[in-house]
Amino acid sequence: MKPAQPPSTDLIRLHNVTKTYHLGEVDVPVLKGITLTIDRGEFVALTGASGSGKSTLMNILGCLDRPTSGEYWLDGQEVSKLSTDQRARVRNNKIGFVFQNFNLLPRTTALEQVTMPLTYYTGKLSERDGRKRAEALLDRVGLADRMHHLPSQLSGGQQQRVAIARALINNPPLLFADEPTGNLDSRTTKEVLEMFRKLNAEEGITVIIVTHEPDVAAVARRNIRIHDGLMESGSFDERNRAAPALEVAK
Amino acid sequence: MRTAVRTVQVSLRALRRNVMRSLLTCVGIVIGIAAVIAMMEIGNGVSTLNQRAIASLGANNLLVMPGQAASGGVSWGSGSVMTLTPQDCDAIIRETTTIRAAAPEVRASGQLVYGNKNWIPMQVTGTTPAWFDVRQWPIGEGAYFTDQDVRNSGKVCVIGQTIQKQLFENEDPIGKELRLANVTLRVVGVLSRKGASMFGSDQDDLVVAPWTTIKYRISGKNQSAGASQSGGTTASKTNPGVNTLNNLYPNQSAIPLYPELSETQAADTPMAVKFTNINSIQVGVNTAGEIPLATKQITDVLRERHHLRDDEPDDFQIRDMTELMNTLASQTELIGKLLLIVAMISLIVGGVGIMNIMLVSVTERTREIGLRMAVGARGAHILWQFLVEAVVLCLTGGVIGIAIGRGVSLLVRTFARWPTAISIPAIVASVIVAATVGIVFGFYPAWKASRLDPIEALRYE
Numbered sequence: 001m002k003p004a005q006p007p008s009t010d011l012i013r014l015h016n017v018t019k020t021y022h023l024g025e026v027d028v029p030v031l032k033g034i035t036l037t038i039d040r041g042e043f044v045a046l047t048g049a050s051g052s053g054k055s056t057l058m059n060i061l062g063c064l065d066r067p068t069s070g071e072y073w074l075d076g077q078e079v080s081k082l083s084t085d086q087r088a089r090v091r092n093n094k095i096g097f098v099f100q101n102f103n104l105l106p107r108t109t110a111l112e113q114v115t116m117p118l119t120y121y122t123g124k125l126s127e128r129d130g131r132k133r134a135e136a137l138l139d140r141v142g143l144a145d146r147m148h149h150l151p152s153q154l155s156g157g158q159q160q161r162v163a164i165a166r167a168l169i170n171n172p173p174l175l176f177a178d179e180p181t182g183n184l185d186s187r188t189t190k191e192v193l194e195m196f197r198k199l200n201a202e203e204g205i206t207v208i209i210v211t212h213e214p215d216v217a218a219v220a221r222r223n224i225r226i227h228d229g230l231m232e233s234g235s236f237d238e239r240n241r242a243a244p245a246l247e248v249a250k
Numbered sequence: 251m252r253t254a255v256r257t258v259q260v261s262l263r264a265l266r267r268n269v270m271r272s273l274l275t276c277v278g279i280v281i282g283i284a285a286v287i288a289m290m291e292i293g294n295g296v297s298t299l300n301q302r303a304i305a306s307l308g309a310n311n312l313l314v315m316p317g318q319a320a321s322g323g324v325s326w327g328s329g330s331v332m333t334l335t336p337q338d339c340d341a342i343i344r345e346t347t348t349i350r351a352a353a354p355e356v357r358a359s360g361q362l363v364y365g366n367k368n369w370i371p372m373q374v375t376g377t378t379p380a381w382f383d384v385r386q387w388p389i390g391e392g393a394y395f396t397d398q399d400v401r402n403s404g405k406v407c408v409i410g411q412t413i414q415k416q417l418f419e420n421e422d423p424i425g426k427e428l429r430l431a432n433v434t435l436r437v438v439g440v441l442s443r444k445g446a447s448m449f450g451s452d453q454d455d456l457v458v459a460p461w462t463t464i465k466y467r468i469s470g471k472n473q474s475a476g477a478s479q480s481g482g483t484t485a486s487k488t489n490p491g492v493n494t495l496n497n498l499y500p501n502q503s504a505i506p507l508y509p510e511l512s513e514t515q516a517a518d519t520p521m522a523v524k525f526t527n528i529n530s531i532q533v534g535v536n537t538a539g540e541i542p543l544a545t546k547q548i549t550d551v552l553r554e555r556h557h558l559r560d561d562e563p564d565d566f567q568i569r570d571m572t573e574l575m576n577t578l579a580s581q582t583e584l585i586g587k588l589l590l591i592v593a594m595i596s597l598i599v600g601g602v603g604i605m606n607i608m609l610v611s612v613t614e615r616t617r618e619i620g621l622r623m624a625v626g627a628r629g630a631h632i633l634w635q636f637l638v639e640a641v642v643l644c645l646t647g648g649v650i651g652i653a654i655g656r657g658v659s660l661l662v663r664t665f666a667r668w669p670t671a672i673s674i675p676a677i678v679a680s681v682i683v684a685a686t687v688g689i690v691f692g693f694y695p696a697w698k699a700s701r702l703d704p705i706e707a708l709r710y711e
Contacts, residue, residue: 064624064705085628092626099708103621107267117625119256166625 011173011206012038012061017070019056030056032229043200045217046210048226057226058210062095062176063087075173092121096167100179102159104151110138111147114166121170137165141195157188164195177209181216193219261638272643275607278600279647280654283680286593287655290676293585295668300581309574310538311384314531314548317565333556333565339531341555346547348540353381354528356461358469360431364417371413373456376464384534392424392439395460403462407435410454411443433467435459538578541570597683601691608640608695619699620707633700640692641685648684652677
């Protein structure tokens with residue numbers, strides 16, 4: 001434990017994280033040293049052109065992938081060296097995922113979708129408590145009357161809200177949304193973004209939205225822009241200086 | 251534990267999402283298991299029929315022959331000493347546990363005459379009614395002779411089909427009297443047709459009569475012995491102290507054949523105790539498997555009755571139908587192997603079907619796997635989920651297969667009248683095999699699923 005006890009306000013701390021892919025003989029550096037801190041309760045947008053390393057950074061932040069070098073502290077735990085199974089545990093406990101294409105299980109009711117992550121959560125929640133919690137979450141995202149609907153019976157916005165409820169079932173401190181509005185029309189996009197904003201404001205959940213749409217990024221209070229494997233803007237120091245709207249305008 | 255329950259729930263939910271496909275996937279296993287169950291049960295029936303057929307050839311039979319005599323180093327061959335008595339036969343019935351029936355045999359030969367026709371039968375056998383049971387030889391017409399006939403040296407006989415054809419042609423032989431070596435015998439029954447023996451001799455060319463009739467009325471050889479025998483019997487009755495082996499007739503309580511000698515008469519005419527010897531004893535053993543035990547029991551009984559010391563050789567021989575027994579064993583083995591091959595083939599086909607569908611399923615559900623991994627499923631969770639799915643498919647197929655197999659076997663029982671029997675070991679084995687097939691053929695797809703990279707899987711289109 002080098003930095004003795006990370007301050008409790010930090011949820012995410014990256015220190016000089018790099019990622020290099022080996023394509024045969026050639027090494028392709030994708031992330032060239034990212035140092036980044038995200039506090040608890042922040043609402044962050046992660047933007048960048050395709051090929052910028054945005055997706056790679058997202059995968060590392062989401063504990064789906066391991067950095068080649070560097071440190072990654074998530075919620076006070078160094079996760080960059082964890083094994084596959086350990087990372088699965090971290091994902092289950094600490095991170096909620098929302099995807100562009102919703103990724104709902106086919107022919108499965110909304111309620112079952114939401115309780116699905118509990119299957120792997122070897123924690124304290126009993127079957128009944130899990131169900132109660134899922135019902136409360138669906139109620140929260142405004143789908144109380146659609147708990148037993150199948151994905152095919154739900155609109156895109158509703159499906160994404162089911163996915164959000166699912167992401168929250170394990171009460172994670174971090175909610176990760178990968179292009180959450182990419183498949184939605186402008187009205188439902190607003191709905192979903194409002195949902196994220198509310199969760200962030202009312203629950204204090206840290207939200208990271210990965211997007212390439214400026215108006216989505218505009219909702220966030222902080223915008224981290226990745227360019228060519230490096231952070232172009234949005235580093236910890238400047239976060240309070242620039243208004244998000246200005247970032248987008250730039 | 252709860253994780254295990256949940257894994258099963260997840261698997262069942264996944265299968266329920268595709269009920270039709272799940273059922274169709276099962277079909278291979280259903281057919282395989284149904285085939286195994288039906289074949290096992292029908293095979294059991296066939297095997298029973300087979301065993302019955304071979305048993306009727308005498309596979310379960312033992313033949314007890316008298317020992318051999320030798321003089322000056324020249325053996326006279328088996329049966330050349332007369333050491334067996336009807337009492338030996340009774341003792342075998344009484345004192346062994348593995349025997350269905352036993353009957354003494356006395357042989358004779360002679361010419362049969364009926365009306366203007368005559369015929370020399372291949373075989374004239376004197377015995378008791380138990381002989382028909384030992385030989386498993388049903389009566390065709392009329393009836394067997396009875397124990398009463400044996401006690402009374404009744405002048406009755408049962409004839410084989412060949413004799414009926416030769417002497418009676420189209421006449422009904424029942425009740426007719428024919429002469430055998432100038433003794434008149436009334437025909438009480440005609441045996442059903444047995445055909446040639448394994449060695450080509452005509453088994454239907456025979457006359458069967460009570461052994462007392464053959465012994466004392468027809469085969470002249472031991473007639474005097476028989477006469478003195480009767481004296482011996484009464485002597486033994488009046489002097490129970492006398493050591494005698496000769497209870498002349500199988501049923502001791504019968505009416506005496508000859509007037510009893512008074513004690514004075516018996517004392518005046520002392521007679522040597524003599525054997526009523528018989529040519530052989532036919533023994534029917536309960537099942538082929540008990541033949542070695544039966545052989546041992548008979549040996550013990552006879553050695554004791556014949557007062558043989560431990561160092562003395564047996565004065566009798568016991569022959570079994572080794573050839574027939576081997577045939578029986580090889581038949582059973584053959585059926586068993588056949589079933590095994592059929593089972594293996596159909597189960598492999600079924601298993602490959604399962605594997606195929608599971609592979610398709612894994613590919614098709616790549617995104618789902620990615621999602622499950624993203625929300626925290628470990629590789630092991632995914633592996634178990636798919637493995638349980640495969641096993642559930644196989645077990646479902648197995649259960650349906652058992653039901654169908656039983657149904658087929660019942661149909662065969664009803665319509666073909668084969669004695670099929672429910673085979674619990676086959677059912678247990680089927681369930682185990684079905685689960686094993688599920689595990690073996692489900693493992694590769696499940697393993698493949700568990701090795702997916704969540705990032706790739708989530709992006710999979």
